[in-house]
Amino acid sequence: MGILLGSAFPVKRMRWLKNLLATTLLPALASELATLGELTGQTLGHGQWKNLASLSFASGFLIWLAIYFLLPRPFWLYVLGHELTHALLAYLHGAQVYSFRVSSHGGAITTNRTGVLIALAPYIIPLYTLLWVALWKIVDYYYSLSAYQWLLYAGMGLTWGFHFSFTLSMMKECQPDFQEHGYFFSWVLIAGANLLWALVFLALTNPAVSWGGMARSLATHLWKQYTYWGHWLVAGLGQWVGRSVSQRGSTGT
Template identity: 30%
Template sequence: MRGEVRGWQVASPGGVGKLWEQAKDWQHGITSMSATQRTQRERARKRLEEQRRIAELRQRSQGRDALLAKLPKVDRDRDRDHNPDSGRKRKFLLGLLMLPLCLLALLTFLDLLFTETVKGEFWKSEGFWFFGSGCVCWLCMGWLRREPGLMYVFAHEMTHAIAVRLSGGRVHDMHVGPDGGFVDTDKTNTLITLSPYLVPFYTGVVFAIFGLLSLLMDMDREWILPWFGEGLRLKGVWVFYFMVGLTWCFHLTFTMQVLQTEQSDLLHNGEFFSMMLIIFINIVILVVLFIAASPKVGWSDVYEDLRGLFGWMWRMVF
């Protein structure tokens, strides 16, 4: 029969063209579907790789020490041969010896602060007001939930890294993220592990900037800013006091928050010894800041207070 080809009913030559177009459309659909599937599969693979990388970073930052030490094999074997309890006992005894030092440092600071504030009218000085304003500003930021956690993680890990370099070690890797961070190094000691709790990183940065600017300009010079009515008076030293108060309070509050959680840095050196050392160094730093801000208090006053308090404690005990 004309027009019949092996059971296929072909009505006209135009029908053949339509069938050919349908076949091409069907083939193009398969090709497009395969390309789409390949794209989706590639995206899924990339997502899995990214999730795996993030999980690995979190595991490294949470499951390992904030400071990772790549010790040689000899050192690891030596650590296993020694009794770890003996090291903890030594650190505990050192902590007991530091307890009266912490008490002396605290009483000395409180006595200097009380004497200078009440009798010397330290509360009227520029240093007191602007340092206190910086502290209050930071506390208000915390009350408003404007705490830059990432900035603290950066300061924490950067202080670790600087302590490593000062100790003669090498930093192999460093990670800073909102969930935590770590420093990978070939050296570790008490200074390295506890340095972020002892040294206010951003306060040190403020001191460095102030020192450099002091070489270029007079920081006690009064500037008039014309943006507020008749003008706002401003001194560079006022900004310095304010930033020192803000950054020191930043360091203090974050350190207190971090110490409330279980920290491997403290466990590595013994919690009691670590706490005594942290308290002592931070009080000493506060005394140094107080002396720098007070126009009348000097190190001779600190010495006299320490001698009197030590004699009083000696008579109380013996």
């Protein structure tokens, strides 16, 4: 699965710059993990997970895992969503899509433009989850579904599980999407985006987790991580400069 360029324009990869950017994002990744662990621990420790939204979301997620591991996997459905996301992001970037191919063995689109967001969008955006929520909102606008809120969250959990499981399985494959921008850079962005989605779903399904509290926790961990690594980097550079100066001094004498 991937993107085929339908023009003669070369892809400017700038691998070293992307790898450098990915390296600077590692503390942010650690901050997201720490925030998710902290909020999840608080939720489980105080029994705040015992609400309709959380239980429904978790049930949907577990149902999908059972389907994924025990039944034939609907890979063609994943490929369809994967290539649709490529195409949608290409259109949003003003590109033209010349062909769209989907099968149970893989798929691809042909376009005249590519980029980081176009290439990595299927691994970052849970398309079926967004479509499920949009469909729910449209139907609820005309026919009240307030009595079936559990179904909304169960569907979110199931479709998020679909996205999460297939994304993990694709990350170990030799995907052209990753080769285009580098595996390290791609994996860091994908992990960071999906951790953010996990935080969003935790806040959406748990009334005890406020958006403000989540933002403060994330900001605190970001400050701690970047302060720690900043001090480590400055200390390391200081030692390197000191050794260089002393070596030059000894050479000059």
